[in-house]
Amino acid sequence: MGDNGSPAGKPGAKRRFRIWRGDENGGDLRDYTVEVNEGEVVLDVIHRLQATDAPDLACRWNCKAGKCGSCSMEINGKPRLSCMTRMSTFTEDETVTVTPLRTFPVIRDLVTDVSFNYEKARETPAFAPPEGVAPGDYRMQQVDVERSQEFRKCIECFLCQNVCHVIRDHEENKPAFSGPRYFIRAAELDMHPLDARTDRREYAQAEQGLGFCNITKCCTEVCPEHIKITDNAIIPMKERVVDRRYDPLVWLGSKIFRRGQEPQSTAGSAGKESVVHSGVRQVGVHSHGGGSGDPSAEVQAQKGVNWHREVPHPTAPAVDASGKLPLTELTFDRAAAPSPFGDDVTFPLPPEHLNFAHPSQDEKH
Amino acid sequence: MTSTAMRPRGTRARAAIAARTLRTDRWWLAPLLTVVGLTAWVAYATVRVFMHKWYWVESYHYLTPFYSPCVTDRCVEGASHFGRFLPGWWIVPDAALTLPFLLLFRLTCYYYRKAYYRSFWLSPPACAVPDGHTTYSGETRFPLLGQNLHRYFFYAAAIISLINTWDAILAFHSPKGFGFGLGNIILLGNVVMLWAYTISCHSCRHIIGGRLKHFSTSPVRYRAWTFVSKLNVRHMQLAWITLGTLALTDFYVMAVAAEWIDDLRFIN
Numbered sequence: 249m250g251d252n253g254s255p256a257g258k259p260g261a262k263r264r265f266r267i268w269r270g271d272e273n274g275g276d277l278r279d280y281t282v283e284v285n286e287g288e289v290v291l292d293v294i295h296r297l298q299a300t301d302a303p304d305l306a307c308r309w310n311c312k313a314g315k316c317g318s319c320s321m322e323i324n325g326k327p328r329l330s331c332m333t334r335m336s337t338f339t340e341d342e343t344v345t346v347t348p349l350r351t352f353p354v355i356r357d358l359v360t361d362v363s364f365n366y367e368k369a370r371e372t373p374a375f376a377p378p379e380g381v382a383p384g385d386y387r388m389q390q391v392d393v394e395r396s397q398e399f400r401k402c403i404e405c406f407l408c409q410n411v412c413h414v415i416r417d418h419e420e421n422k423p424a425f426s427g428p429r430y431f432i433r434a435a436e437l438d439m440h441p442l443d444a445r446t447d448r449r450e451y452a453q454a455e456q457g458l459g460f461c462n463i464t465k466c467c468t469e470v471c472p473e474h475i476k477i478t479d480n481a482i483i484p485m486k487e488r489v490v491d492r493r494y495d496p497l498v499w500l501g502s503k504i505f506r507r508g509q510e511p512q513s514t515a516g517s518a519g520k521e522s523v524v525h526s527g528v529r530q531v532g533v534h535s536h537g538g539g540s541g542d543p544s545a546e547v548q549a550q551k552g553v554n555w556h557r558e559v560p561h562p563t564a565p566a567v568d569a570s571g572k573l574p575l576t577e578l579t580f581d582r583a584a585a586p587s588p589f590g591d592d593v594t595f596p597l598p599p600e601h602l603n604f605a606h607p608s609q610d611e612k613h
Numbered sequence: 614m615t616s617t618a619m620r621p622r623g624t625r626a627r628a629a630i631a632a633r634t635l636r637t638d639r640w641w642l643a644p645l646l647t648v649v650g651l652t653a654w655v656a657y658a659t660v661r662v663f664m665h666k667w668y669w670v671e672s673y674h675y676l677t678p679f680y681s682p683c684v685t686d687r688c689v690e691g692a693s694h695f696g697r698f699l700p701g702w703w704i705v706p707d708a709a710l711t712l713p714f715l716l717l718f719r720l721t722c723y724y725y726r727k728a729y730y731r732s733f734w735l736s737p738p739a740c741a742v743p744d745g746h747t748t749y750s751g752e753t754r755f756p757l758l759g760q761n762l763h764r765y766f767f768y769a770a771a772i773i774s775l776i777n778t779w780d781a782i783l784a785f786h787s788p789k790g791f792g793f794g795l796g797n798i799i800l801l802g803n804v805v806m807l808w809a810y811t812i813s814c815h816s817c818r819h820i821i822g823g824r825l826k827h828f829s830t831s832p833v834r835y836r837a838w839t840f841v842s843k844l845n846v847r848h849m850q851l852a853w854i855t856l857g858t859l860a861l862t863d864f865y866v867m868a869v870a871a872e873w874i875d876d877l878r879f880i881n
Contacts, residue, residue, distance in 0.1 A: 274629050324638075411741055459751055461752070462727075464730050
């Protein structure tokens, strides 16, 4: 509601916007005055701007229902989904400032390059199937899976990754820190009743940079799915790390009673050695995934996942002569949109390059 | 062919936005209130701990939690359940066995960490507001690596809560035998809140059941975990409520002991 008591966004009301326009070479906030109707959200207004004053305004969006996670941007300085930010939350005389996500490199206007998150996703070990249970025979009780299910609500809007000050304010931490989205992935799998890996907590601590988190809870504050990222994933993972690494009673108990030394899956055993003794990783080198060309790493990879194999660098999509993505395929030399994975990647990927080790794969070889 | 598949370049530039933050709300209010609240409480507690008097009401056996249990040789007899074995230098708090652990329990508490990292250390002061430091290593190295010892201080705090409970029970006393006054309600309320804060601790939630992979095989621990989880949601509120009840209890006992006010008695 506005100060004068009239409903915000009444038909035809003109509202002031400031939108960041530019690319990696620089840019600035530009002022726009645009019509806003009752019931509209910020994304509607951006679409109206594209239809009127700023036809070349770049913005990523898809579902307009808060479920695809595409339209993340910063509205009045707060990371939000623009399709879920109602205009009625602003007063009528308020200027709404819209900027791209700050933590990731900008491509143009409100569109950022979020590939950092996909690299971290590739590095996170996948679900490890339990030994002796055929696919299709998995049975789980609801109480066992419900903690993991909370984290499956994630829509990968990367607002938590964007707001986290560990990488937002310190670019240099990016190689060592995976971010809240991948901590909930680690927690989801560590709490999964059928996941066979036993080293996820060591992985979270040594490879994902769990210790960088100082639990200031901004990830939880911005999550549009209201996942309790800090309380239900990060803190439990920190406590699980404490179990293994900082709790002398548990250490003593495991030495005396040989507790917690359950046999590990094939996938877990190969990785565990490397994770606990791993040093500082090279910047920009992916930690596993295959295709490294290093024979010893490949041999080890046959036995399980080696987190230190180098992934072939992904290629960006094809570009036109000006070095930019074509605006329309009419002006481009091939039909349909260019592959986001790059033209030199074909699917399906060779299985030996995948980050997956089936427990029974040794029997086949 | 006019197009080429290009390799991604190294570090690309972020959007060049001049303003450090574009937040328009009063994001500075919460950290400011935290600084004011915690500073005021620590100042009051420090003064009280080194005052070495007005901690015990002989007639009603009220003992302030700041002096429980009293273990230095200047303690009055009723206040010292565990003997008086420490020297009575002024620098030694009379509850020297318990206060350091209570301090460390709260210092390493997951809620207080958020509160003081945001307000005192400005790392970050608020979400999407830049933090005040050029480098950041979080809790990966000494001394902040020590935050991982929280669960030991939780065990200590649970024992200390038992001692505080015992104090509250002993306080049902008057010169005629059994007695019950306003001071008892305050002491009891404080103990209930201390238990709620202690049990709602994230480490407790982990130990009680959070560490299990299969809840279905441990139904009792699952129910306990569910209960602690409900309390855990209120951990922040309980952290502040207990600061309030501790200060209130101590102040009430001090006021009665110094004879500034009389205890309101219901029975005897």
